[in-house]
Amino acid sequence: MKKCDLCGKNEAVMKVRQVDKDGNVTELNICAECAHKRGFSEVEKINMSVAEVLAEMKKKVAEEDRYLVCPGCGMSFAEFKRLGRLGCAECYTSFGPRLESLIRRIQGAVQHIGKTTKVGRKKAQVRMNVQRLNEELKNAIQAEDYEKAAKLRDQLKQAGKHAGR
Amino acid sequence: MLAANPVGKWLAATGMESDIVISTRVRLARNLVDVPFIVKASASDQARVVDTVRWALQDSGYLKRGKFIDNEQLTEEQGQFLLERHLVSPDFIEAKTKRGLYVSRDETISLMVNEEDHLRFHALVSGFDFPSAFDVVSKLDERLESQVGYAFSSKFGFLTACPTNVGTGMRASVLVHLPGLVLTKEIEKVLRGAVHIDLVVRGLYGEGTETKGNFFQISNQKTLGRSESEILETVTDSTRQIVDYEHKAREYLIKNLRVEIEDKVFRSFALLKSARILSSDEAINLLATVRLGVSLGIINQVNLSRVSKLLILVLPENLQAMLGERLKLPERDERRATFVRESLVR
Ligand SMILES: [Zn+2]
Ligand SMILES: [Zn+2]
Numbered sequence: 471m472k473k474c475d476l477c478g479k480n481e482a483v484m485k486v487r488q489v490d491k492d493g494n495v496t497e498l499n500i501c502a503e504c505a506h507k508r509g510f511s512e513v514e515k516i517n518m519s520v521a522e523v524l525a526e527m528k529k530k531v532a533e534e535d536r537y538l539v540c541p542g543c544g545m546s547f548a549e550f551k552r553l554g555r556l557g558c559a560e561c562y563t564s565f566g567p568r569l570e571s572l573i574r575r576i577q578g579a580v581q582h583i584g585k586t587t588k589v590g591r592k593k594a595q596v597r598m599n600v601q602r603l604n605e606e607l608k609n610a611i612q613a614e615d616y617e618k619a620a621k622l623r624d625q626l627k628q629a630g631k632h633a634g635r
Numbered sequence: 636m637l638a639a640n641p642v643g644k645w646l647a648a649t650g651m652e653s654d655i656v657i658s659t660r661v662r663l664a665r666n667l668v669d670v671p672f673i674v675k676a677s678a679s680d681q682a683r684v685v686d687t688v689r690w691a692l693q694d695s696g697y698l699k700r701g702k703f704i705d706n707e708q709l710t711e712e713q714g715q716f717l718l719e720r721h722l723v724s725p726d727f728i729e730a731k732t733k734r735g736l737y738v739s740r741d742e743t744i745s746l747m748v749n750e751e752d753h754l755r756f757h758a759l760v761s762g763f764d765f766p767s768a769f770d771v772v773s774k775l776d777e778r779l780e781s782q783v784g785y786a787f788s789s790k791f792g793f794l795t796a797c798p799t800n801v802g803t804g805m806r807a808s809v810l811v812h813l814p815g816l817v818l819t820k821e822i823e824k825v826l827r828g829a830v831h832i833d834l835v836v837r838g839l840y841g842e843g844t845e846t847k848g849n850f851f852q853i854s855n856q857k858t859l860g861r862s863e864s865e866i867l868e869t870v871t872d873s874t875r876q877i878v879d880y881e882h883k884a885r886e887y888l889i890k891n892l893r894v895e896i897e898d899k900v901f902r903s904f905a906l907l908k909s910a911r912i913l914s915s916d917e918a919i920n921l922l923a924t925v926r927l928g929v930s931l932g933i934i935n936q937v938n939l940s941r942v943s944k945l946l947i948l949v950l951p952e953n954l955q956a957m958l959g960e961r962l963k964l965p966e967r968d969e970r971r972a973t974f975v976r977e978s979l980v981r
Binding site: 520524542543544545553554555556557558559561562563569572573576577578579580581582583584585586587 | 666668671672673674675751780784785786787788789790791792793794795796797798799801802803856857858859860861862863864865
């Protein structure tokens, strides 16, 4: 059993490389606790590159992955594993702990820190709505459905008030 | 369509450490709220994203300071041209989606619509300058967010098609020229050392360390669980360290192998000034050596900016765009040689 090179107390569970000012590389054996303090929370994470994690994911498609389906876009977890791409924002909640553990392996974290949105989110939704209504209005006029067009114009007026422009 | 000349402002070779750090880039990945991600987006969803983004760019004043190129205009040649200029990714030019591209006039900003995510945009600036790049990209990000709305969760941050980008959705990178470390055979060691601090290093042309011209791209690997400023700090610190090693390697070369280095530099310069046939690979390698020579003060007939610009303009699509004609192979290499000769001998 190897002792941790940093604290000298616990059992070392992983190797990390360090470069000093003169460009000399030293390999350190460090314990889980010290690794955690320095931001490595799992062994496999630094031993495996992101590409390796993704390649492994593709190979390990389990039967039950086909039955975990996102109601938002219809993508199954198996499909995601094959493509390496999610189908919609909702997939992040639909695939629950299975996706979360994968994210943990890739990112070494499962909680966002940093810039958030919200500002303008509401305004944006209203604007998208205005755009959709405009499109529908154009179609209604083209189809000479004036009753529908009048209704859409009212809705647009309402939405315009909220958009504040 | 973009003209070949002038080249992007990021090639001005200005800014800090520009003898080693050619450019700094900050890229963000974003998806629109309530629209399925690319693999599940219908053609009309994709078209709607393009329209929405174009409209948002217009509304926020970006459109009049640049150009929007749609799918129909994105021919294979145009795509290759843009790739050579660092404005799009290889995935973008191969994507089968309804794409869109915005490029600011000075080529500092590029925004790809419907690549792997609805939006991938970057700010690319000359030299070692994360503050400027981040500032430019953040402003655009905030304008777009208020116009189009992003897919976001408080747990995972900005939601992206691939979990490797989730969180900040940010990739911060520098393009560095490390001939000193390659010549002193220190490169492997230094780059390997960079990996354990969450960084990815790639050769600019091709993978690994056997790269043309000794250009390397260094970027953060992880995007979740670190704030934007932490990511920038990590990449900045490592870059500073790598730049420091490169400086030391160059000092060593000048002190101990001056004649050998001068020989290498002057031979490369002479070849560029007299060759009659020049492939783009050969041109890149020779120009890269001349670039080192200029940085070391061995050559002063040309400046860094001229060499950096040539490194882009000798590439096949840029060369042809600049000359204004399509050229087949033996002739293209002849015309490249003429162009380089004329650019250096004057
Ligand atoms: Zn320890
Ligand atoms: Zn989904």
